[in-house]
Amino acid sequence: MSQGKVVLVACGSFSPPTYMHLRLFEIAKDYMHSFGLGTIVGGIVSPVHDAYGKKDLVPAPHRIEMLKLSLKSSSWVKVSEWETQQAGWSRTRVSLQYHQDTINKHKSSHNLNEDPPSWLPDDILNVNNIDEPDNLNQMLNGNVSDDVTVKLLCGADLLESFATPGLWSDEDLETILGRYGIVVVSRVGSDPGRMINESDILYKYRRNVIVISNYITSDVSSTVIRRLVRRGESPKYLTDDAVISYIIQHGLYGARSQIKN
Ligand SMILES: Nc1ncnc2c1ncn2[C@@H]1O[C@H](COP(=O)(O)OP(=O)(O)OP(=O)(O)O)[C@@H](O)[C@H]1O
Numbered sequence: 001m002s003q004g005k006v007v008l009v010a011c012g013s014f015s016p017p018t019y020m021h022l023r024l025f026e027i028a029k030d031y032m033h034s035f036g037l038g039t040i041v042g043g044i045v046s047p048v049h050d051a052y053g054k055k056d057l058v059p060a061p062h063r064i065e066m067l068k069l070s071l072k073s074s075s076w077v078k079v080s081e082w083e084t085q086q087a088g089w090s091r092t093r094v095s096l097q098y099h100q101d102t103i104n105k106h107k108s109s110h111n112l113n114e115d116p117p118s119w120l121p122d123d124i125l126n127v128n129n130i131d132e133p134d135n136l137n138q139m140l141n142g143n144v145s146d147d148v149t150v151k152l153l154c155g156a157d158l159l160e161s162f163a164t165p166g167l168w169s170d171e172d173l174e175t176i177l178g179r180y181g182i183v184v185v186s187r188v189g190s191d192p193g194r195m196i197n198e199s200d201i202l203y204k205y206r207r208n209v210i211v212i213s214n215y216i217t218s219d220v221s222s223t224v225i226r227r228l229v230r231r232g233e234s235p236k237y238l239t240d241d242a243v244i245s246y247i248i249q250h251g252l253y254g255a256r257s258q259i260k261n
């Protein structure tokens with residue numbers, strides 16, 4: 001298992017973002033830190049293109065704006081608009097590849113002046129961090145690599161979707177699991193351990209799959225928020241207040257102004 005620097009990338013619809021989407025990053029960061037599984041230097045949320053065509057997927061500019069509102073208080077998780085700016089839907093492998101390539105390109109100090117994308121983690125742009133004494137010591141002792149690897153951050157339902165026939169190509173899964181690796185947070189009703197045991201490809205790459213049991217379980221989903229909004233009920237405390245105001249203001253998900261806020 002790599003113990004170098006890691007950037008977590010979460011791909012999904014985020015229609016709308018819930019507080020659990022953002023909790024995933026905090027849960028993963030704490031877990032990986034306590035078990036010495038790498039140093040998280042940044043987090044990226046990559047909302048899917050409108051062409052993904054999932055039911056209730058509001059146009060990308062709304063989802064991006066709601067994510068930005070949700071992430072106002074985060075110093076290390078940023079929104080990447082790259083997927084939404086492509087001509088059509090991008091497979092997750094392609095998205096990870098793009099983010100990895102861009103990070104590699106900007107990691108070296110001589111590229112710092114080259115218009116870095118706004119989602120690029122500050123730690124990568126901060127040239128002073130590269131040679132900080134602790135890190136240098138570790139590097140000299142051969143304990144850590146200075147490479148930055150992106151890893152897919154997801155909930156256990158996404159892991160389960162790997163087994164859906166025709167949804168993910170074997171080649172993509174080989175690359176996602178073999179080259180990058182994934183960090184999976186348990187979700188009510190899912191059993192990632194069993195999933196790994198039952199899938200040949202997940203079993204083959206099990207060392208690259210970090211499974212985190214989320215003991216503070218929550219079944220909050222975008223579906224639940226959309227349902228409440230549609231019924232004129234309050235989604236307060238399931239997502240950021242600013243997201244709720246945005247939903248009402250733009251009449252998203254069938255919102256009427258009388259939502260009990
Ligand atoms: N409560 C949760 N616990 C763990 N992972 C979650 C939870 N909610 C969302 N995720 C993860 O967040 C990522 C983005 O998910 P997505 O945008 O599909 O959210 P969702 O709430 O499941 O949406 P929907 O209800 O529209 O299907 C996925 O990897 C998903 O597994």
Ligand SMILES: NC(=O)c1ccc[n+]([C@@H]2O[C@H](COP(=O)(O)O)[C@@H](O)[C@H]2O)c1
Binds near residue numbers: 048052091158167168
């Ligand atoms: N073959 C693939 O790369 C593949 C297949 C299905 C879903 N996905 C991604 O997984 C995420 C799923 O999001 P939802 O759970 O909201 O459907 C999206 O980011 C989507 O692009 C990727």
